[in-house]
Amino acid sequence: MEKCRVFFISNGNGIPVDITPSTSFHDVFSVINEQLMLTHSINEYVVLTPKVHEFDDSKIIDFVGDFKDMEFHVVEKSEHEIIQHFLDTTYPSVKFASFSYSAIAISLLSKLNYMHLLANAAANPDDLPIILSMIPYDSFENAHGTELLEAVLKWFSKDFFKRFTIPKCSHCGTDMSEDSPKAPTKSERLNGAYSVSRFLCNKCGAHNRFVRYHSVPTLLEKCVGESTEFVVAFAAIINSLGFPFRIVSLLSKDYFWLEAWCDDQNRYVHIDPYEGCIDLPFNKKFEQARWFVGVGPYECADITYKYVPDYHQVYNERSRTMNNEIFKSLIEFRGQMWGSMSQPDSVAVADRLKCDYEYHQKKIAK
Numbered sequence: 579m580e581k582c583r584v585f586f587i588s589n590g591n592g593i594p595v596d597i598t599p600s601t602s603f604h605d606v607f608s609v610i611n612e613q614l615m616l617t618h619s620i621n622e623y624v625v626l627t628p629k630v631h632e633f634d635d636s637k638i639i640d641f642v643g644d645f646k647d648m649e650f651h652v653v654e655k656s657e658h659e660i661i662q663h664f665l666d667t668t669y670p671s672v673k674f675a676s677f678s679y680s681a682i683a684i685s686l687l688s689k690l691n692y693m694h695l696l697a698n699a700a701a702n703p704d705d706l707p708i709i710l711s712m713i714p715y716d717s718f719e720n721a722h723g724t725e726l727l728e729a730v731l732k733w734f735s736k737d738f739f740k741r742f743t744i745p746k747c748s749h750c751g752t753d754m755s756e757d758s759p760k761a762p763t764k765s766e767r768l769n770g771a772y773s774v775s776r777f778l779c780n781k782c783g784a785h786n787r788f789v790r791y792h793s794v795p796t797l798l799e800k801c802v803g804e805s806t807e808f809v810v811a812f813a814a815i816i817n818s819l820g821f822p823f824r825i826v827s828l829l830s831k832d833y834f835w836l837e838a839w840c841d842d843q844n845r846y847v848h849i850d851p852y853e854g855c856i857d858l859p860f861n862k863k864f865e866q867a868r869w870f871v872g873v874g875p876y877e878c879a880d881i882t883y884k885y886v887p888d889y890h891q892v893y894n895e896r897s898r899t900m901n902n903e904i905f906k907s908l909i910e911f912r913g914q915m916w917g918s919m920s921q922p923d924s925v926a927v928a929d930r931l932k933c934d935y936e937y938h939q940k941k942i943a944k
């Protein structure tokens with residue numbers, strides 16, 4: 579074997595690395611730490627193989643086995659200890675297998691952390707003046723509550739934010755295909771970039787790049803993206819108008835939308851800014867999905883009951899898997915952790931969760 583491609587993943591970001599039989603975990607660290615934006619020193623991280631491992635001189639090839647495109651999760655040692663402790667105390671019965679469960683747990687938490695990062699980027703109070711200066715308030719002046727959301731969504735999806743499409747080659751006009759992502763440059767990073775999607779022309783070999791941002795001022799200036807960029811920019815705008823929000827995604831796919839809390843309805847209303855639709859939670863594309871989570875700056879909840887046509891069937895299916903218990907309690911665990919951070923309005927957060935849940939239970943019972 580000459581070369582083998584594996585992936586190193588941290589908080590929703592994955593970096594492909596080509597390894598040879600002599601590549602060690604230590605060798606790889608310097609390649610991935612910049613791209614995954616690991617801010618601590620090498621001794622403060624571990625890698626899950628899925629067994630927990632230091633970034634030492636062990637050869638990666640010894641852990642790859644027969645798996646092509648194997649994924650290695652990179653996590654801070656302290657975070658891993660918390661999760662391990664949580665699994666050991668909550669699930670003593672799975673202790674014998676906890677290495678593989680800790681990899682499952684890390685990949686779930688990595689998704690939740692990423693959604694939390696997006697929610698916090700959208701709710702950053704430092705960006706409020708810029709956001710407020712960019713919204714055409716006059717055109718919404720008579721609308722309130724859900725009507726206001728509808729008006730803002732119409733403006734946002736039709737006139738303001740544009741979908742990113744894979745470009746054609748600027749040299750020969752051929753369709754390009756997606757290549758592996760790269761790290762942003764220093765100046766791009768100063769503007770809030772976190773990754774660069776790259777596209778390759780299969781005919782002439784030219785490259786094209788699309789810089790991905792989380793920073794709201796930059797997003798509102800560029801006005802282009804995929805569902806991630808749409809959701810952060812839109813969440814920031816409705817947050818500036820006083821709507822509490824949470825970002826929603828499936829555990830199995832990187833597609834994001836959101837929910838806004840509407841006082842006039844006493845519930846969270848589904849909004850997909852990428853599709854430009856509101857209050858249409860059921861999407862046929864995600865029929866097979868079994869987990870939907872909502873993550874706001876101060877909340878994290880399993881909200882699958884809102885997004886599947888037959889929730890009893892889904893819950894039954896889920897209860898037959900071991901992942902079910904781990905996912906359920908890790909989502910609750912994160913919800914408690916982030917909920918406890920919201921000092922000024924923790925009651926409001928808990929109230930919103932309860933009202934929204936009750937609204938849907940009534941709906942399901944009908």
Ligand SMILES: [Zn+2]
Nearest residue numbers: 747750779782
């Ligand atoms: Zn070309």
